[in-house]
Amino acid sequence: MAGLTAPWRRSALVALGALAIIVSACGGGATASPSASASAAASAPPASVEPTESAAANLGDTTLGSNESDAKPKAAVAAIVDYCQTKAGIKVKINTTDHNTFQNQISSYLQGTPDDVVKWFAGNRVRFFAAQGLLSPIDDVWAEIEQYQTPGLKAASLGTDGKAYFVPVYNYPWVVMYRKSLFEEKGYTVPKTLEEFTALGDKMKADGIVPLALGDKDGWPAMGTFDILNMRMNGYDFHIGLMEGREKWTDPKVKAVFEKWAELLPYFQEGAPGRTWQDAAKAALVDKVAGMYFLGTFALEQAGDAASDVGFFPFPTLGTEFDNENAMDAPIDGFMMVANPKNPEAAKAFLKCAGSPEAQVAYVTSPGIGSVAVSPQADTSNYTDAQKNDAETLKNAGKLAQFLDRDARADFAGPSGMQGFLLDFLNDPSQDLDKFLGDIQTYYESLPPQ
Amino acid sequence: MTDRVTRSASTTPPAPAGGVVPPPTEKRKKRYSLLSRRDRITLWLMAGIPTFLVIFFILLPTAASIVLSFTSWSGVGLDKIQFIGLKNYTDLFTIYKPFWPAVSHNVIWLVFFLTLATPLGVFLAVLLDKNIRGTRVYQGALYMPVVLSLAIVGFIAELMYAPEQGLLNNLLGRTAQGNQISWLGDRDINLWAVLVAASWRQVGYVMVLYLAGLKAVDPALREAAAIDGASERQAFFRVVFPVMKPINIVVLVITAIESLRAFDLAFITNKGLNGLELLSTLVTNNIIGETSRVGFGSAIAVVLLAVSVGPIIFYLVRALREENE
Numbered sequence: 001m002a003g004l005t006a007p008w009r010r011s012a013l014v015a016l017g018a019l020a021i022i023v024s025a026c027g028g029g030a031t032a033s034p035s036a037s038a039s040a041a042a043s044a045p046p047a048s049v050e051p052t053e054s055a056a057a058n059l060g061d062t063t064l065g066s067n068e069s070d071a072k073p074k075a076a077v078a079a080i081v082d083y084c085q086t087k088a089g090i091k092v093k094i095n096t097t098d099h100n101t102f103q104n105q106i107s108s109y110l111q112g113t114p115d116d117v118v119k120w121f122a123g124n125r126v127r128f129f130a131a132q133g134l135l136s137p138i139d140d141v142w143a144e145i146e147q148y149q150t151p152g153l154k155a156a157s158l159g160t161d162g163k164a165y166f167v168p169v170y171n172y173p174w175v176v177m178y179r180k181s182l183f184e185e186k187g188y189t190v191p192k193t194l195e196e197f198t199a200l201g202d203k204m205k206a207d208g209i210v211p212l213a214l215g216d217k218d219g220w221p222a223m224g225t226f227d228i229l230n231m232r233m234n235g236y237d238f239h240i241g242l243m244e245g246r247e248k249w250t251d252p253k254v255k256a257v258f259e260k261w262a263e264l265l266p267y268f269q270e271g272a273p274g275r276t277w278q279d280a281a282k283a284a285l286v287d288k289v290a291g292m293y294f295l296g297t298f299a300l301e302q303a304g305d306a307a308s309d310v311g312f313f314p315f316p317t318l319g320t321e322f323d324n325e326n327a328m329d330a331p332i333d334g335f336m337m338v339a340n341p342k343n344p345e346a347a348k349a350f351l352k353c354a355g356s357p358e359a360q361v362a363y364v365t366s367p368g369i370g371s372v373a374v375s376p377q378a379d380t381s382n383y384t385d386a387q388k389n390d391a392e393t394l395k396n397a398g399k400l401a402q403f404l405d406r407d408a409r410a411d412f413a414g415p416s417g418m419q420g421f422l423l424d425f426l427n428d429p430s431q432d433l434d435k436f437l438g439d440i441q442t443y444y445e446s447l448p449p450q
Numbered sequence: 451m452t453d454r455v456t457r458s459a460s461t462t463p464p465a466p467a468g469g470v471v472p473p474p475t476e477k478r479k480k481r482y483s484l485l486s487r488r489d490r491i492t493l494w495l496m497a498g499i500p501t502f503l504v505i506f507f508i509l510l511p512t513a514a515s516i517v518l519s520f521t522s523w524s525g526v527g528l529d530k531i532q533f534i535g536l537k538n539y540t541d542l543f544t545i546y547k548p549f550w551p552a553v554s555h556n557v558i559w560l561v562f563f564l565t566l567a568t569p570l571g572v573f574l575a576v577l578l579d580k581n582i583r584g585t586r587v588y589q590g591a592l593y594m595p596v597v598l599s600l601a602i603v604g605f606i607a608e609l610m611y612a613p614e615q616g617l618l619n620n621l622l623g624r625t626a627q628g629n630q631i632s633w634l635g636d637r638d639i640n641l642w643a644v645l646v647a648a649s650w651r652q653v654g655y656v657m658v659l660y661l662a663g664l665k666a667v668d669p670a671l672r673e674a675a676a677i678d679g680a681s682e683r684q685a686f687f688r689v690v691f692p693v694m695k696p697i698n699i700v701v702l703v704i705t706a707i708e709s710l711r712a713f714d715l716a717f718i719t720n721k722g723l724n725g726l727e728l729l730s731t732l733v734t735n736n737i738i739g740e741t742s743r744v745g746f747g748s749a750i751a752v753v754l755l756a757v758s759v760g761p762i763i764f765y766l767v768r769a770l771r772e773e774n775e
Binding site for chain 1: 496522526527541545548613633635637720738739743745
């Protein structure tokens with residue numbers, strides 16, 4: 001009996017082993033899109049949009065990889081895709097991945113089998129992947145959409161080789177947001193200078209309200225404060241020079257910025273390193289626990305029903321020679337095309353459409369969105385009051401920077417670089433600033449040449 | 451003549467019942483084996499395929515990481531790898547600010563597990579070995595965190611430790627603005643908060659391992675100890691504990707590996723920033739995403755490998771030595 005069962009068991013095991021090998025070889029490899037890989041419990045499931053009736057020319061299907069997993073931006077992406085599907089006669093399948101997961105895996109995603117079009121950010125963040133050869137130049141798309149853009153937008157969309165790689169769709173300014181009803185109730189007025197700002201802060205503290213909310217758990221929100229203080233105190237050109245490595249962090253001008261920031265820190269919410277920006281937005285815009293919030297206007301997406309009550313003003317002037325520059329951060333988001341798309345014609349058709357003012361308006365007029373279209377020809381009649389305010393602010397603004405983590409190189413601005421340094425500063429603003437800035441400069445110089 | 455005799459003898463299998471393999475001679479061409487051809491092919495496949503997988507998925511990437519740690523590379527395009535010698539290592543030890551905090555946090559993690567989590571697990575195992583009423587319920591309850599993935603444990607920890615709505619702050623009555631304890635945000639205490647969450651899982655893990663070992667201890671030993679008048683404590687430390695030496699070693703090695711492997715909780719909480727730096731999070735932050743400093747990240751990984759190899763070698767040496775005894 002033993003002689004009969006033993007060979008049967010062996011051959012069953014061998015067959016099982018062979019089957020396991022075959023299954024593992026056939027199954028999705030490491031190059032699957034980020035939506036296929038295991039992510040934390042908070043990740044959103046992939047979404048796809050059923051195509052509407054297509055127009056005359058049918059160029060086929062294309063795919064879009066998107067990192068907008070929160071409800072309102074996700075609906076906005078669906079809105080622009082719907083518009084462009086109808087107008088350009090294409091079908092676009094949207095693959096949404098959890099926001100942070102998408103960004104963490106972007107490098108391996110682009111090197112694998114990515115979607116044809118990817119929603120991404122302008123500035124160094126697109127330049128890096130263009131330089132690695134992971135994106136297609138889209139000068140032919142730009143030939144058609146250039147009429148709707150400005151020279152500043154074009155500059156933010158170019159790679160280091162001078163070719164265009166990016167189609168901008170919307171941007172949003174970094175401004176100080178507040179609840180109008182709270183200001184009316186307590187009799188606060190909008191401050192224009194730093195003195196008025198600190199006086200307002202003192203008044204708010206006396207009323208038991210935290211003057212400025214801050215949530216720096218993700219590491220990047222604090223960069224906005226640094227950017228604006230640097231641009232106000234040292235000028236736009238110095239700031240961009242610092243981002244691009246032409247100026248040094250050990251410059252006394254930079255030290256002055258951090259000293260000023262340390263002076264203003266008592267007005268910011270405590271415990272910032274442990275608070276997400278969403279919680280800080282809730283504290284300022286929903287719960288009225290904080291009086292003001294300095295962030296991009298995308299924070300309005302967290303305000304819910306209170307969004308119509310939110311007003312904003314540019315960060316106050318500091319009384320320096322650069323006040324007239326009216327500089328501010330206004331990061332641009334848009335789309336880029338990967339190096340080897342499955343359907344280049346359909347992808348380019350989508351990009352051409354996305355660069356048009358009507359498509360941009362379709363995105364930003366989606367409910368709850370705080371950003372505005374980049375094109376000067378965009379029709380602003382359907383904007384919310386906040387968006388009209390946005391567009392006005394941007395028009396009146398002089399110089400627009402992209403934001404620290406898009407103007408500076410990614411390995412410097414990331415978690416091992418500036419994110420960690422700024423958290424260190426927030427934890428201990430009274431530390432030796434010479435050593436602190438020296439560490440930053442040494443780290444910058446240790447990075448490999450680009 | 452003798453050759454022909456031995457050669458012809460080798461074609462017919464011998465009859466000895468014990469299956470003794472006759473000693474090979476120099477002229478023997480065909481190896482003598484009890485295993486049939488099919489058996490041998492099966493064995494080669496069953497041993498060979500896992501070996502191939504280990505070499506391909508573990509050893510080759512490890513070797514590649516070691517090689518890459520001497521380069522500067524952005525991760526895209528094999529032709530762009532540049533060799534820069536020891537620069538990554540010197541930068542790591544002198545310039546890179548999070549490195550030494552990460553090393554100290556890994557050491558703290560190891561010491562915490564060795565002195566608090568693992569002994570607690572052992573203690574619970576000894577208690578549950580007494581077969582008190584409801585022992586199965588306790589075992590199930592204590593083991594359940596082990597079944598949860600560390601990502602879920604991280605999520606639960608975030609809910610417990612949330613400054614305004616978390617359980618802990620609400621129990622302590624410190625939820626007002628300005629009076630909140632930021633368990634995960636304050637860099638002086640967040641490592642300990644995360645360690646407690648990690649221990650919640652480690653205690654159950656160690657407990658089950660030790661319980662299994664305790665069940666295998668010969669009851670005659672305990673009876674002998676009881677007859678000799680030993681107290682509970684003496685019986686455990688003088689009799690049971692020494693007998694459990696193989697299990698003790700396994701538990702020690704597992705503790706060391708789990709603490710060196712610590713990553714998920716710190717990364718889920720805040721990507722390993724602000725007091726939760728660990729060597730593993732440093733590797734991830736340097737390689738994944740847009741940072742893409744593959745050479746530098748590989749250098750950190752090689753440091754982690756060098757540190758991890760210690761307990762593994764220790765374990766292997768002991769295991770092989772015991773085999774030879």
